[in-house]
Amino acid sequence: xxxxINGQNSTNNFNGTLSKSERKLFVSELRKILGFSPGxxxxxxxxxxxxxxxxxLENGKKVNNERLEFLGDAVLDAILSEILFEKYPNADEGDxxxxxxxxxxxxxLNKLALSMNLDKLIVSHVSKSTGGNNIYGDALEALLGSIxxxxxxxxxxxxxxxxxxxxxxxxxEIVHTEQDYKSQVFQxxxxxxxxxxxxHAEQFDPESKKSIFTxxxxxxxxxxxEGNGKSKKSAEQEASLNALKKIRKIGFID
Numbered sequence: 001x002x003x004x005i006n007g008q009n010s011t012n013n014f015n016g017t018l019s020k021s022e023r024k025l026f027v028s029e030l031r032k033i034l035g036f037s038p039g040x041x042x043x044x045x046x047x048x049x050x051x052x053x054x055x056x057l058e059n060g061k062k063v064n065n066e067r068l069e070f071l072g073d074a075v076l077d078a079i080l081s082e083i084l085f086e087k088y089p090n091a092d093e094g095d096x097x098x099x100x101x102x103x104x105x106x107x108x109l110n111k112l113a114l115s116m117n118l119d120k121l122i123v124s125h126v127s128k129s130t131g132g133n134n135i136y137g138d139a140l141e142a143l144l145g146s147i148x149x150x151x152x153x154x155x156x157x158x159x160x161x162x163x164x165x166x167x168x169x170x171x172x173e174i175v176h177t178e179q180d181y182k183s184q185v186f187q188x189x190x191x192x193x194x195x196x197x198x199x200h201a202e203q204f205d206p207e208s209k210k211s212i213f214t215x216x217x218x219x220x221x222x223x224x225x226e227g228n229g230k231s232k233k234s235a236e237q238e239a240s241l242n243a244l245k246k247i248r249k250i251g252f253i254d
Contacts, residue, residue, distance in 0.1 A: 026121070033116055033143075035163055039150045043068070047142035050124035050135045065142035072145030076104060079157045083165070088175070094229060094238055101241060102174050106248065109137030115168050118143065181240035185217070188247065195220050198239070200232060215239040 023041060030038055038044050047065050049055065055063040080103055084096050091099070102108065113119070113136035124135050147156045165171065189196045199216040215235035217225040224246050227238025 029121060033118065033163070034147070034159065036151075036155075038146075043146045043149055044143070047146040048118075048121045048123055048139055050122060050126060050138065052125040052135075053123045065139060068142035068145035068149075069138050070145070071148060072141035072143065073104075075144050075148045075153075075156055076141060076160070079153075079160050080104065082157070083161065087171070094227075094234070097238075098241065099171075099175055101245070103169065106134055106137050109140055110134060112164065112168055113137055113140040116140070116163075181237050181244055185219075185240045185243050185247075189219060197221075198236060200235070202232075217243045219243065 026045070027038065027041065030044055046063060047068050049064045051064045051066055053064070057063060077100070080100050081096070084091070084099055088096065088099070118139050119136055122135055122139050126135055144156060144160070147159055186196060188194075197218045199218065201214040203212050203214070204210075210230065213229050213232045213235040215227050215229075215232065215238070216223055217227075217236070217239040225239040225241070225243030227235045227240070227242060229235035229238055
């Protein structure tokens with residue numbers, strides 16, 4: 001199977017390489033996205049094969065983009081953390097975490113992938129009506145994993161900086177947009193009739209001479225998130241953000 005140049009369901013026999021005509025078209029489209037010539041084409045080819053279109057090779061090996069997605073997710077987190085750390089020297093850990101979360105949430109990644117025209121290359125047997133929107137964000141993370149394997153950390157960082165952040169993201173707008181994570185958790189819980197509660201603790205920090213608040217968020221009496229902050233509100237927001245991460249990780253919401 002080769003990436004879907006003419007749509008999501010283009011199929012051919014995958015053998016790790018493309019035919020001459022396929023390679024020419026694929027590399028042309030990929031170069032437009034990357035801004036440089038890719039090296040190992042087969043890695044990038046796998047990046048666009050969604051698990052719904054998984055191929056089973058003769059040796060029993062499965063071919064899809066899940067492993068590359070896993071790698072790309074970690075690489076994206078690391079690079080964004082470094083970029084934000086350098087760009088906002090006065091921001092604390094909680095602020096940096098919130099900014100990064102706004103950049104890498106599933107909805108943001110899906111929109112970003114579409115604006116980068118990654119949908120032109122994706123191979124999938126999933127329709128939007130069955131929740132197929134996430135294939136775009138998955139493919140973006142897999143693409144980042146491919147760049148990392150093909151060209152290394154610095155080239156991947158350069159791609160994220162120039163082709164993603166500078167071209168598609170308004171960092172300052174994101175930084176100054178307040179996210180109410182607590183409300184998001186409550187809305188989700190209300191839909192599923194789940195019980196939410198917060199446990200609060202306050203501790204005085206003699207060094208800063210200020211109180212530090214710790215909040216634990218429980219859903220149906222199970223701990224889903226913990227947060228710390230200079231106020232009860234900020235601690236609740238951080239706990240809610242971490243709860244949302246867990247909820248998304250276990251597949252309760254996108």
